[in-house]
Amino acid sequence: MRLSFTIGHGVPKFSLFLRPTLSRHLHRPIYSSSTLPSPTSQNPQTPLFLRPPTHRATFSDLRKWQNWAKTLALSVGSSFVDMDNGPDSTLLCRELKWLIEDVTEDGSISETLHNEEPERTVRLRVGLEELYKLWKQRIEERRPFQYIVGCEHWRDLILCVQEGVLIPRPETEKIVDLVGDLFSDNQGLREGLWADLGTGSGAIAIGIGMILRNSGRVIATDLSLLALEVATFNVQRYGLQVSAGRGKKRAVFLFSDVIQLRQGSWFEPLKDVEGKLAGIVSNPPYIPSDHISGLQAEVGRHEPRLALDGGVIGMNDLLHLCKGAASMLHSGGFFVFETNGEQQCKFLVEYMETEAGDNFYNVNIVPDFAGVPRFVTGFRK
Amino acid sequence: MSSLISRKRSGTIFWVLSQNSGITAQSVPFLPFSSLSEPQPGDQQPSRSFDFTNPVQNHTVPESAFLTTSLETSKTPSGCHCYHTLSSCFSGSGSKHGVLSSGHSVSRINISGSEHGGRLPFSLFRRFSTATAIEPSTSDGLTVSGIIAHDWTILDESENDWKSHAAAIAQSIHVIKKRLQWKKMMVRLDVLSAELNKPDLWNDPVHAGKVSREHGSLMGKMKGVKAFEQELLEHIDMIKLAREENDPELESESLKALLKMRRKSKEKELEALLSGEQDPCSCYIEVQAGAGGTESMDWAAMVMQMYKLWAQRHGYKITVVDEMSGEIAGIKRATIKVDGEYAFGYAKAEVGVHRLVRISPFDSNKRRHTSFAAVAVIPILGDGSTRVQINESDLRIERFRAGGAGGQHVNTTESAVRIVHIPTGVTATCQNERSQHQNKASAMAVLQSRLDQLEMARQAQMNAQHTQSLTDITWGSQIRSYVLHPYRMVKDLRTSYEVSDPDSVLEGDLDGFIMSHLSASLDKDDNL
Numbered sequence A: 001m002r003l004s005f006t007i008g009h010g011v012p013k014f015s016l017f018l019r020p021t022l023s024r025h026l027h028r029p030i031y032s033s034s035t036l037p038s039p040t041s042q043n044p045q046t047p048l049f050l051r052p053p054t055h056r057a058t059f060s061d062l063r064k065w066q067n068w069a070k071t072l073a074l075s076v077g078s079s080f081v082d083m084d085n086g087p088d089s090t091l092l093c094r095e096l097k098w099l100i101e102d103v104t105e106d107g108s109i110s111e112t113l114h115n116e117e118p119e120r121t122v123r124l125r126v127g128l129e130e131l132y133k134l135w136k137q138r139i140e141e142r143r144p145f146q147y148i149v150g151c152e153h154w155r156d157l158i159l160c161v162q163e164g165v166l167i168p169r170p171e172t173e174k175i176v177d178l179v180g181d182l183f184s185d186n187q188g189l190r191e192g193l194w195a196d197l198g199t200g201s202g203a204i205a206i207g208i209g210m211i212l213r214n215s216g217r218v219i220a221t222d223l224s225l226l227a228l229e230v231a232t233f234n235v236q237r238y239g240l241q242v243s244a245g246r247g248k249k250r251a252v253f254l255f256s257d258v259i260q261l262r263q264g265s266w267f268e269p270l271k272d273v274e275g276k277l278a279g280i281v282s283n284p285p286y287i288p289s290d291h292i293s294g295l296q297a298e299v300g301r302h303e304p305r306l307a308l309d310g311g312v313i314g315m316n317d318l319l320h321l322c323k324g325a326a327s328m329l330h331s332g333g334f335f336v337f338e339t340n341g342e343q344q345c346k347f348l349v350e351y352m353e354t355e356a357g358d359n360f361y362n363v364n365i366v367p368d369f370a371g372v373p374r375f376v377t378g379f380r381k
Numbered sequence B: 001m002s003s004l005i006s007r008k009r010s011g012t013i014f015w016v017l018s019q020n021s022g023i024t025a026q027s028v029p030f031l032p033f034s035s036l037s038e039p040q041p042g043d044q045q046p047s048r049s050f051d052f053t054n055p056v057q058n059h060t061v062p063e064s065a066f067l068t069t070s071l072e073t074s075k076t077p078s079g080c081h082c083y084h085t086l087s088s089c090f091s092g093s094g095s096k097h098g099v100l101s102s103g104h105s106v107s108r109i110n111i112s113g114s115e116h117g118g119r120l121p122f123s124l125f126r127r128f129s130t131a132t133a134i135e136p137s138t139s140d141g142l143t144v145s146g147i148i149a150h151d152w153t154i155l156d157e158s159e160n161d162w163k164s165h166a167a168a169i170a171q172s173i174h175v176i177k178k179r180l181q182w183k184k185m186m187v188r189l190d191v192l193s194a195e196l197n198k199p200d201l202w203n204d205p206v207h208a209g210k211v212s213r214e215h216g217s218l219m220g221k222m223k224g225v226k227a228f229e230q231e232l233l234e235h236i237d238m239i240k241l242a243r244e245e246n247d248p249e250l251e252s253e254s255l256k257a258l259l260k261m262r263r264k265s266k267e268k269e270l271e272a273l274l275s276g277e278q279d280p281c282s283c284y285i286e287v288q289a290g291a292g293g294t295e296s297m298d299w300a301a302m303v304m305q306m307y308k309l310w311a312q313r314h315g316y317k318i319t320v321v322d323e324m325s326g327e328i329a330g331i332k333r334a335t336i337k338v339d340g341e342y343a344f345g346y347a348k349a350e351v352g353v354h355r356l357v358r359i360s361p362f363d364s365n366k367r368r369h370t371s372f373a374a375v376a377v378i379p380i381l382g383d384g385s386t387r388v389q390i391n392e393s394d395l396r397i398e399r400f401r402a403g404g405a406g407g408q409h410v411n412t413t414e415s416a417v418r419i420v421h422i423p424t425g426v427t428a429t430c431q432n433e434r435s436q437h438q439n440k441a442s443a444m445a446v447l448q449s450r451l452d453q454l455e456m457a458r459q460a461q462m463n464a465q466h467t468q469s470l471t472d473i474t475w476g477s478q479i480r481s482y483v484l485h486p487y488r489m490v491k492d493l494r495t496s497y498e499v500s501d502p503d504s505v506l507e508g509d510l511d512g513f514i515m516s517h518l519s520a521s522l523d524k525d526d527n528l
């Protein structure tokens, strides 16, 4: 296994501040999901939609599976909703349609499956047997749909995910919007160095990286090696880091990358850039420990505890980040942290305004799309 | 023998009509073709020519272009010489080529001059006349309307039967004429000709220019159709001649030419039927179940499926945008996006209420049920069109909100977005995309098209049915009936077109219904 990120903070400082040169422009990526190059690494697992369609089944057999799967989905009714706010049959049926979209070559086939010639064969990206197994896992084990197909559609991105890596949430899309809005009237921050702490699948870093593209850079960190591997896969798929796979020459690697991945706990891998960051973004674990057991099955039973558990009141990591932010950001630098809701937001605002010294201004609570106070934002004086 | 020669002069194509192809180039001045078919501002009609009727005009008209031509008639069908001149598109939109080729038909009319007894041959040389409106015919007097009247069976293309080809072509010409509002056009041409022949016309050059431009453009369209008719008749003449002279080679060649013409005329017919401004657009198709619970929701789902399959046959891309399922089966309503050329042009023929009669599988007593589903179609305007400007501040964006604490607590693939345009109350919902971001983008696109449609309807005060939204469609306006029991039949109530195999229709074989409706809508205003 080759790790395509740097461990600790052993990166020569100079490299980070070199302006991007020609080489970055040479590697212009294409975003269409099907044409993106898929990196060759064995782990992370390849999501279904990127696998080659090497399996075959007749339409009639595929239909049989579909009917079986649908019946299973319908049998759920609202029992999961009542149990733990899980998915209802309508949603499961929609997921079934997406699953067919991902495993067939022609994704729109699910719309007309029932009218295809029964004996004609269709090419699939996994075998029928596997499909039966996968859907069983979905219903019986409540395995998250995104782990089944190996990806999550987030903003306009398709991010690969797998067990051990948090599935990015729609609420978090807003962090990218907030940063994007900031860029539109602050060119300085746009050209700066950003950090996404606890990057998971790389969602926020890639979202921001796509906006930065030819100006600033993002360092994405995580404690989990698996998360970093998956993030690397995603970052490369979107052409934000093109060199890791061929990587002997460090210099090329650094010139052409918008996003750099580093392993370590929170600020620890960032010692070399202390006081130099234009922005810090993070969605750290924030669920109070004793809530974990009562979570929706898809979350509690399948997603990594490391990504969710924020300690007794859920604020261990948030507080750690708030404490460190002042020394990491340069003057005028921006931060945004996602929280569990109103209580945590208020707590953090008070902390930033009083205990964190006189270091921040414009400290604000920003609600998510559902109106829940979700983010705390502010600027370094 | 008269012939047509095309020459290129700095990008403009000139058609030259001459009596002798060998010396045409030297002896005949050129008529800038564009002044006839596609008048440019400032263009004037030819000013000096053989005008026996109004010599005064020569002095009052500014000189800008010249037409000098002499015509000679010939008794021999000469169609083979002008195949290449018939590329004109005469559906009315920007025809550029070959219009004057129908000048050729002017000469031909003299041959069979019997039909317009009163007119003197030289009246053909009058520049502003509608003399060419006289119906051309074959040497033995067969005309295009004659062919239609014969009602020859139209067989498959592969059946190489000249009567069948001829009948198909005549049928297409008929539709094209309807689309051009042929009768009205003739009347208008007469009015314009009269106007142009007034001696004092050019006292008001602006008005004169307008009149002559319109005259030129209508003449162009008319001559285009005439030339097409002429070509058909000439092929027929050739076939007859070949048979008389026992020349199988000539016969098969002419048959081939006829088949080629048949294919082209079908294209032209389609173009004529789909010449509305929005016809080439992609569109949304929406289906909503009528009252009647599960049975009608099931019917709505069947109708939607029918459109998906129809779209698939056409090679259109289908995306489900919005779908509200019924509790037990079927859909309450759904919106699909149909991407592809002319999707709107065809689909608009489906707007209205569709009725189903069958023994309901949801009725344990096996009773016969009648249910309804309403269909609306919304064009997706292209980038070129002016679209309604939407103010961000006029929108209320509602998103699916996961119950409970949200964020890391919840993992759901539900990401529906609903957008309300506050000033109009128009809404759009999307929940079939896989991210909230994409659902919002899709819902915005639907909203945009709904507002565009609303605006089009408002501006044009168009009450055309296809501009109706689902909420406007009254349940009374049934367009089609699908009966599965006690007999089996699908019948269009607008055109009486019917099919005895409902399964094929429900599997998307809708084009017969669509085409017959499109062509019937041309009849409405008595266009022929």
Ligand SMILES: C[S@@+](CC[C@H](N)C(=O)[O-])C[C@H]1O[C@@H](n2cnc3c(N)ncnc32)[C@H](O)[C@@H]1O
Pocket: A166, A167, A168, A169, A172, A197, A198, A199, A200, A201, A202, A203, A204, A221, A222, A223, A224, A227, A264, A265, A266, A282, A283, A284, A285, A286, A306, A307, A308, B408
């Ligand atoms: C809630 S997840 C967020 C993932 C991603 N940013 C997103 O929004 O989808 C929190 C992430 O923080 C990482 N993490 C947990 N403890 C950490 C630590 N001490 N240092 C760095 N990352 C940590 C987890 O591995 C996980 O990927």
